[in-house]
Amino acid sequence: TLQENFDLHPLIIQNIFADNTRTKTEKYDKDLYVLTDFARFDEDLELNFNKVSLILRDNLLITILNDDEDIFNKVRIKLEKMVEFKLESSISLMFILMDELVDNYFELLDDVGEKLDDLEDELIEDANEKVLHQVYVMKKNMLYLRKSIQPLRSVVNKIYITADGKIDTSAQYFFREVYNHIIQMLDLVEVYRDTIIGLIDTYTTIIGNKTNDVMMILTVWSTIFLPLSFLTGVFGMNFKYMPELENPVAYPLFWIIVVVIIIGMLIYFKRKDWI
Structure with a gap:
């Protein structure tokens, strides 16, 4: 050894x-x-x-x-x-x-x-x-x-x-x-x-x-749907007298307003480089 x-x-x-x-x-x-x-x-x-x-x-x-x-x-x-x-x-x-x-x-x-x-x-x-x-x-x-x-x-x-x-x-x-x-x-x-x-x-x-990019995208879409949610909330109220509901062009006009809001907000966010 x-x-x-x-x-x-x-x-x-x-x-x-x-x-x-x-x-x-x-x-x-x-x-x-x-x-x-x-x-x-x-x-x-x-x-x-x-x-x-x-x-x-x-x-x-x-x-x-x-x-x-x-x-x-x-x-x-x-x-x-x-x-x-x-x-x-x-x-x-x-x-x-x-x-x-x-x-x-x-x-x-x-x-x-x-x-x-x-x-x-x-x-x-x-x-x-x-x-x-x-x-x-x-x-x-x-x-x-x-x-x-x-x-x-x-x-x-x-x-x-x-x-x-x-x-x-x-x-x-x-x-x-x-x-x-x-x-x-x-x-x-x-x-x-x-x-x-x-x-x-x-x-x-x-x-x-x-993570910030994902949160920004979610925030942008949440912001876009915020006014849309307001509109659907208003016209979805169950009141008896709502003259807009009786108008024959109310429904297509609603969708025109929705599309204009979406396009306008997307253009704004694009100019700000948020999307």
Whole structure:
């Protein structure tokens, strides 16, 4: 087992197999333990997170993935091709692997940016509940990404401080690279969060405008029928003496008046741009 082969601290073993553990770094005796996440989208654009453990001990680096996918394969291929490149220490390798994890988040954020552009186009063409649901899914994803990326900044700082005596020139370079990428990612997350809020506001505005259009149409027709209701109410009164009712042209005259009122009001509303 891990504990028997490498004499790992029991708390490290516990953190490796524990659920719902946040990104962190801890110093246990001779080991520096880092726990972080590897994320990716599923078919429904929901984020799935898998834990990644890094254990640094002198000139040894142990990586433990809670997933079948070899997420560090790109790093391995890159290092194999760079024959002239020599790592000065295991902590340099740790920063390279962490940079690969950070770059994975960059790829996710690129996908988020493209999806938000598509959602914006769909929203303008047809604002419906399906589009709104996808926007809220992306909003939830941004929350999860922020919760996963935010602790990385303090983790990288803590690694740098804890391993201060082992930091060589190469490791300092990789440290700055990882730290700068994390800052850029946090900025991107904030930009996309603002974009999502803007999309929700746009949806609310579009739906509000549609509701106003419907209410305007209903109001126009209600206004048109208001004088007509008055006329039918007057001539529908059950009085004995109503001379207009005895007139042979009263009925066609009534319909002429009704048509004139309707046409006149429609022309008026059209000039006011209410219809």
